[in-house]
Amino acid sequence: MIVKRAYHHGDLRRALVLAAREVLVERGPEGVSLRGAVAKVGASTAAPYRHFRDKDALLVAVALEGHAELQDALRGCGTGTVTALGHSYLGFALENPALYRLMAGAGIGDRAAHPELAEAHRETCAVLADRMGDRIDPGGFATTLWCLLHGLATLVIDGHVARGSAIAEAERSLAFLAGGVVPPAG
Incomplete structure (x- = not known):
């Protein structure tokens, strides 16, 4: 039997802030998105909403x-x-x-x-x-x-x-x- 473990990033909030900051430097505030920050840190698409309600x-x-x-x-x-x-x-x-x-x-x-x-x-x-x-x-x-x-x-x-x-x-x-x-x- 395969047991599926819940994904746990550690400090996802901090990781998302750092990812957003990288994108901010590269593409400005218009280039920042929750989806993009999540992709950079490798979390699920629902994960950032536990920390941030929106961009x-x-x-x-x-x-x-x-x-x-x-x-x-x-x-x-x-x-x-x-x-x-x-x-x-x-x-x-x-x-x-x-x-x-x-x-x-x-x-x-x-x-x-x-x-x-x-x-x-x-x-x-x-x-x-x-x-x-x-x-x-x-x-x-x-x-x-x-x-x-x-x-x-x-x-x-x-x-x-x-x-x-x-x-x-x-x-x-x-x-x-x-x-x-x-x-x-x-």
Whole structure:
């Protein structure tokens, strides 16, 4: 008599997130699907629905992982080092462009259906504020810094600004935000 054993992947949720992240890098958020992630990990077609209700839920899980990684990178910069925070933020965004765009919501249908994504954005901004140290208004400064860095990262990712130019402009802008002397452009 043949006994059929139930398939057990181990940590299927994690495997699906990793598979989706690979596809995200290769083909963007539109290329990610539950069926494709399942095929990459070798599970049954019904298996992902125990962990994710739909493609958006899978993409949100990938975006949340990205936020956690960005927060860790920012925490590693030390307190009050605006230039280091800027380099860390831009470095993360430019090394992970597809993930970064996904974290900002690109490719996720109804963002309002995923309050955990909005919370991750708030936590990332809170890490920036925390790293501002004893500034008068670290929260407001962090929001301004986030706007600057997000804008520069997006301009580079979209090909409007060369990467080297973005780093130079970030240096100038960060010096201005930090209240230091702004070096001349050029």
